[in-house]
Amino acid sequence: MAQTATSPARQGTRWGRVVTFVLLCLGSAIFSIPFIWTVSTALKTKEQVFAVPPVWIPNPVQWENFRRAWTELPFPTFVFNTVLITLISVVGQVTSASLVAYGFARCRFKGRTFLFYLLLSTMMLPAQVTMIPVFLIWRALGLIDTFAPMTVPAFFGGGAFTIFLLRQFFMTVPRELDEAAMIDGCSYFGIWWRILLPLSRPALVTVTLFSFLAHWDDFMGPLIYLNSMEKYTVSIGLRMFQDMFGTELELLMAAYLIHILPTIVLFFIGQRYFIKGIALTGLKG
Numbered sequence: 001m002a003q004t005a006t007s008p009a010r011q012g013t014r015w016g017r018v019v020t021f022v023l024l025c026l027g028s029a030i031f032s033i034p035f036i037w038t039v040s041t042a043l044k045t046k047e048q049v050f051a052v053p054p055v056w057i058p059n060p061v062q063w064e065n066f067r068r069a070w071t072e073l074p075f076p077t078f079v080f081n082t083v084l085i086t087l088i089s090v091v092g093q094v095t096s097a098s099l100v101a102y103g104f105a106r107c108r109f110k111g112r113t114f115l116f117y118l119l120l121s122t123m124m125l126p127a128q129v130t131m132i133p134v135f136l137i138w139r140a141l142g143l144i145d146t147f148a149p150m151t152v153p154a155f156f157g158g159g160a161f162t163i164f165l166l167r168q169f170f171m172t173v174p175r176e177l178d179e180a181a182m183i184d185g186c187s188y189f190g191i192w193w194r195i196l197l198p199l200s201r202p203a204l205v206t207v208t209l210f211s212f213l214a215h216w217d218d219f220m221g222p223l224i225y226l227n228s229m230e231k232y233t234v235s236i237g238l239r240m241f242q243d244m245f246g247t248e249l250e251l252l253m254a255a256y257l258i259h260i261l262p263t264i265v266l267f268f269i270g271q272r273y274f275i276k277g278i279a280l281t282g283l284k285g
Contacts, residue, residue, distance in 0.1 A: 043065065065254040078233055085151055097207065101167040123161060150225065162210070238259060
């Protein structure tokens, strides 16, 4: 009787998993259509791009589009500038944000809660409000047309959202580990470096991915602060490419694929830690 009673329940669970799997596959296919169309267009000839009905499988495959997209403008220079800005900013943001988050999570001082709420309130301030004052500050410092406005701020906290994510994760680490380390003579900096950071790999990978995406795709910063073409980033280069080759969609899509390829590779590499970090950063307030 017990087996007869549980069999329908198990069968219902099995069918529920099948339905969920089918819905997930269907949703993934729908959301993948724009990316598939981009890849297909990047490999087509100009005639196939505007063919009716649409041609989804290029024949012949035009790998030449990628070579032209890479050489029509100084894309290697744009990519180098973007990589340089992104790496410096990511290192600065992850390091400084983890230090600030460690202070809010572990150090007890007067006004800590008020300062944390004050920090979170800055997330409600639109970037457009501070854009002009910040630009005037950098201009007064003589740092316009340099990478400083896009890299130096990352070393001063890294942003309220990043600090919040790391602080939430640090709160889940048992405080007994800190006390044991202090008994053994470890300093506050040593606790941050030797205990919290190694145990916070999922959160750090999540923050790194967010920081990488924000700086790699940044368009407004380079547009405002950079004037020399040899200092342009990929985002500005893509805009120039669109103005010059807007009607040649096959070249434009090839350039877009070159731009988004690093983000896709990085996401798949850190996907496991990324999902785990998102899940764990909200466990404790």
